[in-house]
Amino acid sequence: MSKCRNLLAGTALLTxxxxxxxxxSLGIGRLALPEEIAAWDVAVMPxxxxxxxxxxxxxxxxxxxxDYCAVCHGDFAEGAGAWPAIVGGRGTxxxxxxxxxxxxxWPYLSTVWDYINRSMPxxxxxxxxxxxxxxxxxxxxxxxxLVDDDFELSHENFTEIRLPNEGGFYLDDRAEVEFPTxxxxxxxxDCRDAVSISARATDIDVTPEFPVIRFHYSDGSAPVIxxxxxxxxxxxxxxAAPETAAEDVQLAxxxxxxxxxxxxxxxxxxxxxxxxxxxxxxxxxxxNGIVGAAAGQVDGFRYSPAITEAAxxxxxxxxxxxxxxxxxxxxxIPRNRMSFRGVRxxxxxxxxxxxxxxxxx
Amino acid sequence: xxxxxxxxxxxxxxxxRRDFLRTAxxxxxxxxxxxxxxxxxxDPLITEVQPFASFLGEGVDATPYGMPIxxxxxxxxxxxxxxxxxxxxxxxxxxxxxxxxxxTPQGCAFERHHSGAIEVSKEEYxxxxxxxxxxxxxxxxxxxxxxxxxxxxxxxxxxxxxxMEWGGAQLNGAQFTHGMIHNMEYTGVTLRTLLxxxxxxxxxxxxxxxxxxxxxxxxxxxxxxxxxxxxIAFFANGEALRMEHGYPVRLVVPGWEGNLWVKWxxxxxxxxxxxxxxxxxxxYTDLMPDGRARKWTWAMHAKSVVxxxxxxxxxxxxxxxxxxxxxxxxxxxxIARVDVSIDGGVNWQTARLGTEPGDKAVTRFYLDHVxxxxxxxxxxxxxxxTGYVQPTKEQLRAIRGLNSIYxxxxxxxxYVNENGDAENVEVS
Numbered sequence: 001m002s003k004c005r006n007l008l009a010g011t012a013l014l015t016x017x018x019x020x021x022x023x024x025s026l027g028i029g030r031l032a033l034p035e036e037i038a039a040w041d042v043a044v045m046p047x048x049x050x051x052x053x054x055x056x057x058x059x060x061x062x063x064x065x066x067d068y069c070a071v072c073h074g075d076f077a078e079g080a081g082a083w084p085a086i087v088g089g090r091g092t093x094x095x096x097x098x099x100x101x102x103x104x105x106w107p108y109l110s111t112v113w114d115y116i117n118r119s120m121p122x123x124x125x126x127x128x129x130x131x132x133x134x135x136x137x138x139x140x141x142x143x144x145x146l147v148d149d150d151f152e153l154s155h156e157n158f159t160e161i162r163l164p165n166e167g168g169f170y171l172d173d174r175a176e177v178e179f180p181t182x183x184x185x186x187x188x189x190d191c192r193d194a195v196s197i198s199a200r201a202t203d204i205d206v207t208p209e210f211p212v213i214r215f216h217y218s219d220g221s222a223p224v225i226x227x228x229x230x231x232x233x234x235x236x237x238x239x240a241a242p243e244t245a246a247e248d249v250q251l252a253x254x255x256x257x258x259x260x261x262x263x264x265x266x267x268x269x270x271x272x273x274x275x276x277x278x279x280x281x282x283x284x285x286x287x288n289g290i291v292g293a294a295a296g297q298v299d300g301f302r303y304s305p306a307i308t309e310a311a312x313x314x315x316x317x318x319x320x321x322x323x324x325x326x327x328x329x330x331x332x333i334p335r336n337r338m339s340f341r342g343v344r345x346x347x348x349x350x351x352x353x354x355x356x357x358x359x360x361x
Numbered sequence: 362x363x364x365x366x367x368x369x370x371x372x373x374x375x376x377x378r379r380d381f382l383r384t385a386x387x388x389x390x391x392x393x394x395x396x397x398x399x400x401x402x403x404d405p406l407i408t409e410v411q412p413f414a415s416f417l418g419e420g421v422d423a424t425p426y427g428m429p430i431x432x433x434x435x436x437x438x439x440x441x442x443x444x445x446x447x448x449x450x451x452x453x454x455x456x457x458x459x460x461x462x463x464x465t466p467q468g469c470a471f472e473r474h475h476s477g478a479i480e481v482s483k484e485e486y487x488x489x490x491x492x493x494x495x496x497x498x499x500x501x502x503x504x505x506x507x508x509x510x511x512x513x514x515x516x517x518x519x520x521x522x523x524x525m526e527w528g529g530a531q532l533n534g535a536q537f538t539h540g541m542i543h544n545m546e547y548t549g550v551t552l553r554t555l556l557x558x559x560x561x562x563x564x565x566x567x568x569x570x571x572x573x574x575x576x577x578x579x580x581x582x583x584x585x586x587x588x589x590x591x592x593i594a595f596f597a598n599g600e601a602l603r604m605e606h607g608y609p610v611r612l613v614v615p616g617w618e619g620n621l622w623v624k625w626x627x628x629x630x631x632x633x634x635x636x637x638x639x640x641x642x643x644x645y646t647d648l649m650p651d652g653r654a655r656k657w658t659w660a661m662h663a664k665s666v667v668x669x670x671x672x673x674x675x676x677x678x679x680x681x682x683x684x685x686x687x688x689x690x691x692x693x694x695x696i697a698r699v700d701v702s703i704d705g706g707v708n709w710q711t712a713r714l715g716t717e718p719g720d721k722a723v724t725r726f727y728l729d730h731v732x733x734x735x736x737x738x739x740x741x742x743x744x745x746x747t748g749y750v751q752p753t754k755e756q757l758r759a760i761r762g763l764n765s766i767y768x769x770x771x772x773x774x775x776y777v778n779e780n781g782d783a784e785n786v787e788v789s
Binding site: 026028029031036037043044045046082093100107108110111114115118122123125126171173177181183184185186188190194195196197199200201206207208210211212215218220271283 | 398400435439440441442443445446447449450458459475476477489490491492496497498499500501504505507508529530531532533534536537557558559560569571575576577579627628630632634636637638639642643646648650651652653654655656657658659660662672673674675677678679681700704705706707708709738742744747748749750752756760764776784785786787788789
């Protein structure tokens with residue numbers, strides 16, 4: 001707080017804190033009801049305030065982890081692909097490449113519980129039961145080597161758990177440490193020896209392609225050069241023209257209204273799945289041509305054992321199979337990794353399947 | 362610059378009248394050379410009637426809400442795919458190299474989402490204020506529009522802007538090195554007004570703000586800051602916020618890191634301490650060389666970048682007059698001065714400020730330069746009204762090492778070769 005005071009110019013602010021109620025209210029808005037506050041005020045603080053009653057153990061947590069979390073964070077919370085590792089990394093904070101995890105970096109367990117409860121799983125936030133959150137948190141603690149496999153976490157023992165890096169943070173001290181050097185009148189001439197290049201971004205070459213902007217000049221010193229990216233895009237468009245026509249023919253057999261409704265319903269899927277030109281695998285596989293395709297066959301996607309088994313047994317994603325799966329993903333294929341509650345409405349499922357069908361190869 | 366108060370603390374003086382005359386003389390000399398260029402054949406764009414000078418153009422209503430003309434299609438936000446695991450939780454970059462002035466158009470202002478940009482209608486929108494207050498309240502959007510409004514211009518910069526450059530010159534373009542910033546005119550209601558409706562109890566020393574989206578992006582903010590200059594915004598640049606910037610309501614936390622500017626704002630909890638949420642512990646804390654981390658590094662310190670010339674915006678012409686321009690800003694107040702160097706920091710010239718500097722807002726600067734056609738190491742250096750001088754990379758690294766990710770406000774160097782092409786380099 002002292003830092004904040006240093007940064008803010010007005011000293012009058014301190015007076016305001018002492019008596020924050022400044023003027024009569026205008027009486028706008030309405031009183032929040034207790035049920036509304038309970039629904040939205042779910043933040044948990046390091047001292048445990050805000051934690052609901054509940055409990056969960058490591059073994060149950062492992063099951064939930066495999067169902068909800070492992071697809072991104074790995075079976076052992078070690079991370080998968082570009083998604084973050086949750087454990088590991090102790091002792092790496094001074095290394096060239098620090099690994100910042102719950103185990104090595106996060107200061108408070110309340111943050112873990114709060115974030116899982118409020119925002120995880122990615123794409124299905126606020127769907128976990130309280131006891132599931134306790135169990136998953138317990139599994140993380142176990143994976144971090146902080147508790148044994150018979151551990152149960154509850155609202156009663158929650159604050160007894162301390163994370164290793166709790167003491168690893170200190171208040172912003174830039175004003176004290178950096179300002180004295182940087183608030184000096186700067187040099188204007190002959191400030192240093194002549195310079196030479198010591199590093200260049202083009203050597204690393206990780207910048208995406210971009211068009212360079214050029215203009216015409218009356219002295220003829222440079223011609224207009226078409227943005228390379230734009231030219232490439234045009235070429236692709238031309239080449240793709242015949243295919244587009246073929247797709248139009250196929251679309252004609254689908255009900256456009258149903259496809260449009262499906263596009264709206266698709267919003268709940270697009271967090272994890274991509275569709276259309278340039279679709280890539282993400283948390284879930286890309287789904288171009290999925291209607292009528294054999295299950296578990298999208299190139300480059302790492303399927304759960306459950307889907308791989310179903311595929312080996314000959315599962316074909318017919319409209320009927322998709323309908324049953326979308327209604328209850330966990331029921332139709334137990335232990336698959338699609339952390340999605342399902343679509344209750346049969347109409348919405350039909351629309352979704354029509355939308356998927358409109359993206360057949 | 363001449364409008365700056367003389368008593369600004371530690372503010373070096375602006376260019377003198379003599380400097381002005383000298384610069385003007387140089388520019389005039391260049392202009393004479395330029396006007397000497399001769400055409401050998403008449404320009405058909407002048408001698409022949411062009412289609413657009415003969416046929417009719419589009420009528421009104423052809424585009425009820427206009428987009429930029431297609432010639433500007435390249436002026437768009439761009440993503441660096443390898444930076445993040447998924448575009449749903451990711452960032453893209455404002456095309457600052459192609460813009461001028463200070464206001465960032467909403468349509469190309471950078472986006473940063475933690476669980477995707479969500480659609481919340483004004484009808485569905487609710488804002489709750491609860492916690493240590495006399496009256497926990499719920500507002501509809503309509504309710505909020507009945508409260509007194511203010512309009513202010515502020516920059517919003519992601520704490521990780523230039524974060525990829527700690528280890529060395531990495532991304533080749535001002536858009537990518539410095540594009541996690543936008544500067545807009547916001548209209549909305551101050552938190553002081555809002556909190557007064559609920560009546561903050563004496564023990565309420567912090568607020569916790571969170572969004573409607575799945576990530577919630579909850580952050581804790583000290584009450585001093587909340588009452589000082591924070592506001593909720595409904596309008597940006599005169600029109601409703603864009604979805605990707607938090608429609609219909611976002612938080613504006615002037616001068617402080619963009620992650621605090623919670624979008625789709627859903628709740629303001631009045632607290633007696635910080636929540637220590639994920640975004641203020643595991644993220645947005647600055648790892649230091651000793652393995653400990655600074656926390657609550659909210660303020661964005663003085664920073665600037667030359668936007669032209671830059672890798673995406675090379676000098677396309679030969680020697681002669683040109684404009685070196687860029688952006689400068691400070692989370693501690695107003696920009697007092699910007700210096701430009703073309704020799705990698707050996708010598709500096711004070712640039713002309715294109716706009717009256719605003720508090721915690723972007724300022725445009727120009728240096729009207731006569732290029733001799735030789736390679737340049739172009740740098741800019743911002744100085745704010747506190748006398749803080751934008752540091753070099755060496756100065757920051759000496760204190761913070763290479764792994765603090767956030768708050769890299771170091772001086773940027775563009776190497777411009779004889780052809781006028783520019784690239785991102787470090788110099789020694």
